[in-house]
Amino acid sequence: MRVLGIETSCDESAAAIVEDSHRILANTVATQIDVHRRYGGVVPEVASRQHLQTIMPVVETALHLAGCGWDAIDGVAVTHGPGLAGSLLIGVNAAKALAFARRKPLVGLNHLESHIYANWLDTDTPTEPPAFPALCLVVSGGHTDLIVMEDHGRYRRLGRTVDDAAGEAFDKVARLLDLGFPGGPAIEKIAATVQRRELELPRAWLPGTFNFSFSGLKTAVLNLTREPEHPEAPEVAAAFQESVVDVLCAKTVRAARELEVRQILVAGGVAANGALRRELSARAPVPVRVPPPRYCTDNAAMVAACGYFHFRTGERSDFALDVEPSLAFAS
16 A cells, blocks of 8 residues: 655645555655744744645655656545644645545544654664554654553553643753754754763653653753853753753653553654663663654654554545644543
């Protein structure tokens, strides 16, 4: 089965063609980073206009790179939430139009679920599919969730952020330190220059829960930057990153032990962070699976991979499919 995936939940216009949930035939992404960098973050209206210009070219490019026509496509999968309403509208309407015109089945997907399925995609060193039950740590710009995946389509959320998501905190702290946008790669790069770190920043443990909180940590950095003789940016960045990684790893490791899962799956843009990948792999009691960085950030290959399993169970969306900017995932 070959699935065309379309992703426009935020500031990436993406289309991909994936065969049988794992074999990537084409994966095309038109990024808007340079457009939004001048504003220090994503501007929703600007993102929507950019998607209008790029969505059809990325779909056509994906078909060309895959070397196949529409006759070889078995279904269209698209992100319909959560995300920016205007951005989602472009992707969903493009997917509905293409599915209708080409007489292809359509399925609308949750963006967070699709991120998890990046772990099914073939990489440079293909391995066996993930084993269930798996513990999923989804860390992105808008979400930080800890979810048990018992099987395809069977999820149970253990915890989530009660305020800022990890990726959002990275972006905000990067702005405080004048490191630019996006914040994650900038903080990781400058933190790596610190040989010996003395600064310690707080950790919000929220005892008795698997929830996360990063707002207080962000405020601690803000207060530091206002001090007359504040630490240098690399020192603050390193301490901030260590605090985020420590909390993410500690809660994930505790959940993995208590629930006796077989694997840990990490997903979302923050999963590209090298410090998180290394620390979690070192501390986890079970194997840790993390997609290559290019599949951690928003892309359509993960949408197509996720779509495969929905199509396989007979799920279909009708042409009344609408966007759901606050679409929930797991319960």
